[in-house]
Amino acid sequence: xxxxxxxxxxxxxxxxxxxxxxxxxxxxxxxxxxxxxxxxxxxxxxxxxxxxxxxxxxxxxxxxxxxxxxxxxxxxxxxxxxxxxxxxxxxxxxxxxxxxxxxxxxxxxxxxxxxxxxxxxxxxxxxxxxxxxxxxxxxxxxxxxxxxxxxxxxxxxxxxxxxxxxxxxxxxxxxxxxxxxxxxxxxxxxxxxxxxxxxxxxxxxxxxxxxxxxxxxxxxxxxxxxxxxxxxxxxxxxxxxxxxxxxxxxxxxxxxxxxxxxxxxxxxxxxxxxxxxxxxxxxxxxxxxxxxxxxxxxxxxxxxxxxxxxxxxxxxxxxxxxxxxxx
Amino acid sequence: xxxxxxxxxxxxxxxxxxxxxxxxxxxxxxxxxxxxxxxxxxxxxxxxxxxxxxxxxxxxxxxxxxxxxxxxxxxxxxxxxxxxxxxxxxxxxxxxxxxxxxxxxxxxxxxxxxxxxxxxxxxxxxxxxxxxxxxxxxxxxxxxxxxxxxxxxxxxxxxxxxxxxxxxxxxxxx
Numbered sequence: 001x002x003x004x005x006x007x008x009x010x011x012x013x014x015x016x017x018x019x020x021x022x023x024x025x026x027x028x029x030x031x032x033x034x035x036x037x038x039x040x041x042x043x044x045x046x047x048x049x050x051x052x053x054x055x056x057x058x059x060x061x062x063x064x065x066x067x068x069x070x071x072x073x074x075x076x077x078x079x080x081x082x083x084x085x086x087x088x089x090x091x092x093x094x095x096x097x098x099x100x101x102x103x104x105x106x107x108x109x110x111x112x113x114x115x116x117x118x119x120x121x122x123x124x125x126x127x128x129x130x131x132x133x134x135x136x137x138x139x140x141x142x143x144x145x146x147x148x149x150x151x152x153x154x155x156x157x158x159x160x161x162x163x164x165x166x167x168x169x170x171x172x173x174x175x176x177x178x179x180x181x182x183x184x185x186x187x188x189x190x191x192x193x194x195x196x197x198x199x200x201x202x203x204x205x206x207x208x209x210x211x212x213x214x215x216x217x218x219x220x221x222x223x224x225x226x227x228x229x230x231x232x233x234x235x236x237x238x239x240x241x242x243x244x245x246x247x248x249x250x251x252x253x254x255x256x257x258x259x260x261x262x263x264x265x266x267x268x269x270x271x272x273x274x275x276x277x278x279x280x281x282x283x284x285x286x287x288x289x290x291x292x293x294x295x296x297x298x299x300x301x302x303x304x305x306x307x308x309x310x311x312x313x314x315x316x317x318x319x320x321x322x323x324x325x326x327x
Numbered sequence: 328x329x330x331x332x333x334x335x336x337x338x339x340x341x342x343x344x345x346x347x348x349x350x351x352x353x354x355x356x357x358x359x360x361x362x363x364x365x366x367x368x369x370x371x372x373x374x375x376x377x378x379x380x381x382x383x384x385x386x387x388x389x390x391x392x393x394x395x396x397x398x399x400x401x402x403x404x405x406x407x408x409x410x411x412x413x414x415x416x417x418x419x420x421x422x423x424x425x426x427x428x429x430x431x432x433x434x435x436x437x438x439x440x441x442x443x444x445x446x447x448x449x450x451x452x453x454x455x456x457x458x459x460x461x462x463x464x465x466x467x468x469x470x471x472x473x474x475x476x477x478x479x480x481x482x483x484x485x486x487x488x489x490x491x492x493x494x495x496x497x498x499x500x501x
Contacts, residue, residue: 018391019421026395026417029410034460039409046403054359054404061361129361131406134368134469135462138406167406174406181463202463 040167044145047169058128122271123147125155127264128172137180137200139163139264143272144171152232154273160238160261161185161226162270175270178239178260179205187239188227192217195227198239198258205265207240209256214247218256234273238262342385350486351377355397359404368468371476374401375416375449379442380483382423383430394420411456419449439480446473 013021032038123143131138143149145168153165155175163183167174178185181202187209188195194217201208212218222242228235240258247254264270354377362370374397381389398413405412422445423430430438450473458464 015391015421015424019417022391022395022417023414026398026410026414029399029413030408033409042399042409043403046400050359050400050404053356057356057359058361130363130367132359132362132367133405133407134465135457136406140406181461 043167044169047167047172051169051172122156122273123149125173125270125272127268127270131174137177137183137202137205138166139175139177141173141175141270141272142171144169144173146170147272148274149173149272150274154233154237155270156237156273157262157264157267157270159263160240161233162262162264164232165272173272177264178262179207185233185239186227186230187224188235189218190223190225191219194218195229198224201257205260206243207258207260209242209258210253212254212256214249214252214254216254216256218242218245218254220245224258341387344388347381347385347388351381351397354378355400358401365468368465369471369475371472371479372446372449373476373479375419375446376442376476376479376483378416379419379423379445380480382420383427383438384488386424386427390424391417391420408460411453414456415449415453418452419445422448435481435484438484439477442480443473443477446476449473 029039125141125143125147128140128142131140139162141155149165149168151165151168155162155165161178163175163177163180165173166176176183177200178198179200179202181200184197184199185207186195187198196209196212198207198209200206209218220242224239224242226233226235226237226239238261240260242256242258244257245254246256351374354373357373358370378389378394378397382394394416395413398411398416399409401407401412401416402409423442426441426445430441433441447470450469454465454469
């Protein structure tokens with residue numbers, strides 16, 4: 001039942017005093033969040049509390065999506081099937097070539113005793129929605145802290161790097177896309193091995209390569225992959241393709257724009273790579289790459305052993321030949 | 328002592344808390360729908376409109392403290408920098424508190440016009456805040472959001488007062 005309150009006159013601080021107080025606190029909170037990332041606990045708590053509400057609200061929308069997908073035009077499905085068939089044929093050749101290259105790569109890495117920095121372990125996650133923030137390029141996925149995802153984990157899709165986990169709930173995570181302004185990825189140009197840093201430009205879903213001298217050897221169509229030197233992104237993941245190279249001698253830097261290869265808007269599933277490689281640690285310390293690394297190491301050892309035997313035999317042979325000559 | 332004029336509703340009994348917080352929860356849920364793209368830009372802030380409604384009609388229970396708290400919730404929900412919505416909500420509530428007694432004497436449509444001004448200032452502060460943090464400008468469609476929010480004031484007014492009238496009627500019968 002409604003209660004009757006007898007305060008005719010306002011009590012406590014005046015509205016002006018309150019607004020000053022709360023504004024100052026809000027600004028302090030913004031600084032604490034922006035500069036020091038000090039309020040992740042608050043975020044985690046509120047995200048986890050809001051999660052059930054969001055799931056309840058998502059039901060009608062999800063039902064509608066399922067319904068429209070169910071009634072989708074058969075023609076669309078047929079043409080999609082045809083396109084997929086063609087794609088399979090095209091990919092079959094690529095697949096065989098990839099096998100060959102993988103075999104070669106194994107030999108080369110064994111010879112050089114190089115660490116294999118590719119990661120295989122990951123969690124498949126579904127994209128729930130875009131972040132409701134027109135100023136940010138973020139997506140929300142349905143896996144979180146309970147799936148062993150850590151802040152900073154790299155997220156990829158079938159085509160390339162999508163982004164990085166920047167906030168965690170218990171069963172959801174916020175992924176900042178590589179196209180978000182100032183979100184940077186260390187990249188390498190496949191053609192000539194040139195290393196650089198690519199950063200999102202915050203609009204149109206593009207990435208830029210700032211601070212590249214005009215004389216840099218970059219061409220339109222160059223493929224960018226992660227260089228792996230930062231220790232966060234594993235090496236060799238596809239990042240993008242250079243679409244614009246504007247070398248104006250009036251400026252000291254070239255304007256280089258690339259189109260990301262990943263397309264998180266076009267499908268629903270992504271893969272979150274677990275346990276990012278930390279700089280300074282050898283990849284062989286990680287269980288993730290143990291299989292590959294131990295394979296490489298053992299075959300390298302075998303090779304080294306066999307070559308030593310071969311050397312010894314060659315020497316013996318030479319000695320025998322010398323003796324025969326002497327006689 | 329504050330001797331500012333009393334509002335005409337000073338003697339009116341308070342609305343039941345379940346109505347106040349139920350309406351706020353529904354507004355929050357509307358805000359939490361998976362909005363994206365253009366719809367996100369022109370989406371009215373349901374929660375802010377509902378908060379302002381209760382600031383006008385239930386000034387004794389809903390004030391800047393609630394605005395600040397719900398603003399923080401919206402910041403987390405929208406993956407925004409923590410404190411942005413809190414600041415915007417607190418400022419909007421302050422302006423509403425200044426105009427409150429005046430608003431109560433107006434018709435619903437005139438009230439909506441006042442709310443339009445307040446929502447527009449709030450939106451301008453929000454966009455300005457993001458631009459000052461180095462974000463890209465998102466286009467002019469965002470000015471539609473306060474307009475739709477002001478339109479919402481009219482149904483919100485009737486929706487929130489109807490159950491209360493019913494409750495009051497029941498009590499009179501008892």
